[in-house]
Amino acid sequence: MAETNDLLEKFTVNLSQAQKYHLVPFCATCLVYFTLYMPFWGYPPETLGSVFFKILPIFSLYFYVTCASKEFKGSITKKEDLIPKENRSGYFQMALLFSSLGDACLVWRKLLFVPGLLSFAVAQGMYFKGLEEDAKASRTKTLFILLGLSVFMFLKDGIDSYILTVLVGLYLTLIFAMGWRATARYEAEESKAAFLGCIGALLFIFSDFIIAVDKWCFMVPCASFLIMTSYYVAQLCLALSTTKDLQ
Numbered sequence: 001m002a003e004t005n006d007l008l009e010k011f012t013v014n015l016s017q018a019q020k021y022h023l024v025p026f027c028a029t030c031l032v033y034f035t036l037y038m039p040f041w042g043y044p045p046e047t048l049g050s051v052f053f054k055i056l057p058i059f060s061l062y063f064y065v066t067c068a069s070k071e072f073k074g075s076i077t078k079k080e081d082l083i084p085k086e087n088r089s090g091y092f093q094m095a096l097l098f099s100s101l102g103d104a105c106l107v108w109r110k111l112l113f114v115p116g117l118l119s120f121a122v123a124q125g126m127y128f129k130g131l132e133e134d135a136k137a138s139r140t141k142t143l144f145i146l147l148g149l150s151v152f153m154f155l156k157d158g159i160d161s162y163i164l165t166v167l168v169g170l171y172l173t174l175i176f177a178m179g180w181r182a183t184a185r186y187e188a189e190e191s192k193a194a195f196l197g198c199i200g201a202l203l204f205i206f207s208d209f210i211i212a213v214d215k216w217c218f219m220v221p222c223a224s225f226l227i228m229t230s231y232y233v234a235q236l237c238l239a240l241s242t243t244k245d246l247q
Contacts, residue, residue, distance in 0.1 A: 013192050019243060022067040023236075029056035030232055039224035043109065050107045055100040057232055061239040062096045065089050068243040089242045091130030098123035099235065109215075117167055120208075124174035127238065131181035131197070138184035148176035151209060158216030168212070179205055182241075193241045200237030207231040 015023070033053045037044040044050040068089070098119050105116030152172050159165045182201035186194040207230040214223040 025060035039228045043224045051104045058100040088130040091126045095123040095126035128178045140183045144176045144180040196237040197241030200234045203230045203234035
């Protein structure tokens with residue numbers, strides 16, 4: 001029983017009142033998006049309204065990362081306050097901005113799929129760069145390489161364009177490398193922030209895997225709901241992993 005309690009305590013994240021307050025915009029905008037567009041029933045309409053409400057939670061997480069940085073003094077009074085000096089926080093903010101651009105493109109799932117893919121590729125590169133300082137030797141590196149190759153081999157027969165096949169291969173390389181880096185950070189630190197980053201990376205991989213399977217392999221039931229819930233939780237966990245004093 002004591003060992004169980006210790007394990008639960010190890011993986012239980014306790015947010016301060018200020019941290020919870022800074023997450024209110026994210027929770028509120030997610031609720032609005034799911035209420036208005038109900039992705040459980042299908043993909044949202046290809047409209048600017050869809051874009052606006054889809055990216056609001058991501059911009060809310062940008063706000064959270066700003067507030068969670070060491071330099072934040074309690075209010076944003078000048079533009080310099082929007083960009084933390086910490087490398088990880090700054091790169092993660094860039095990743096969120098490129099993710100929002102990718103989100104906007106993927107509202108038009110066919111017309112702007114490639115620009116969306118490229119935007120998310122840059123976002124994964126930013127997450128990868130933000131985790132660079134934690135690039136220690138990791139026992140999971142080979143596992144992520146094998147998983148990435150397996151996913152690529154599973155998907156490639158359904159992709160009817162050589163250029164798109166190359167782009168998908170590049171994207172898989174980036175996202176699985178980001179997953180490895182997040183795992184390496186947890187192995188090195190064993191902190192709750194690093195644990196959340198690891199969970200976020202794995203959920204991001206899961207979300208994108210559902211997108212790929214639904215697009216190139218077979219129809220996934222409730223695909224949009226699975227994609228958006230896992231995606232928002234992934235971005236939330238990655239944003240929380242920048243928190244300087246996560247308990």
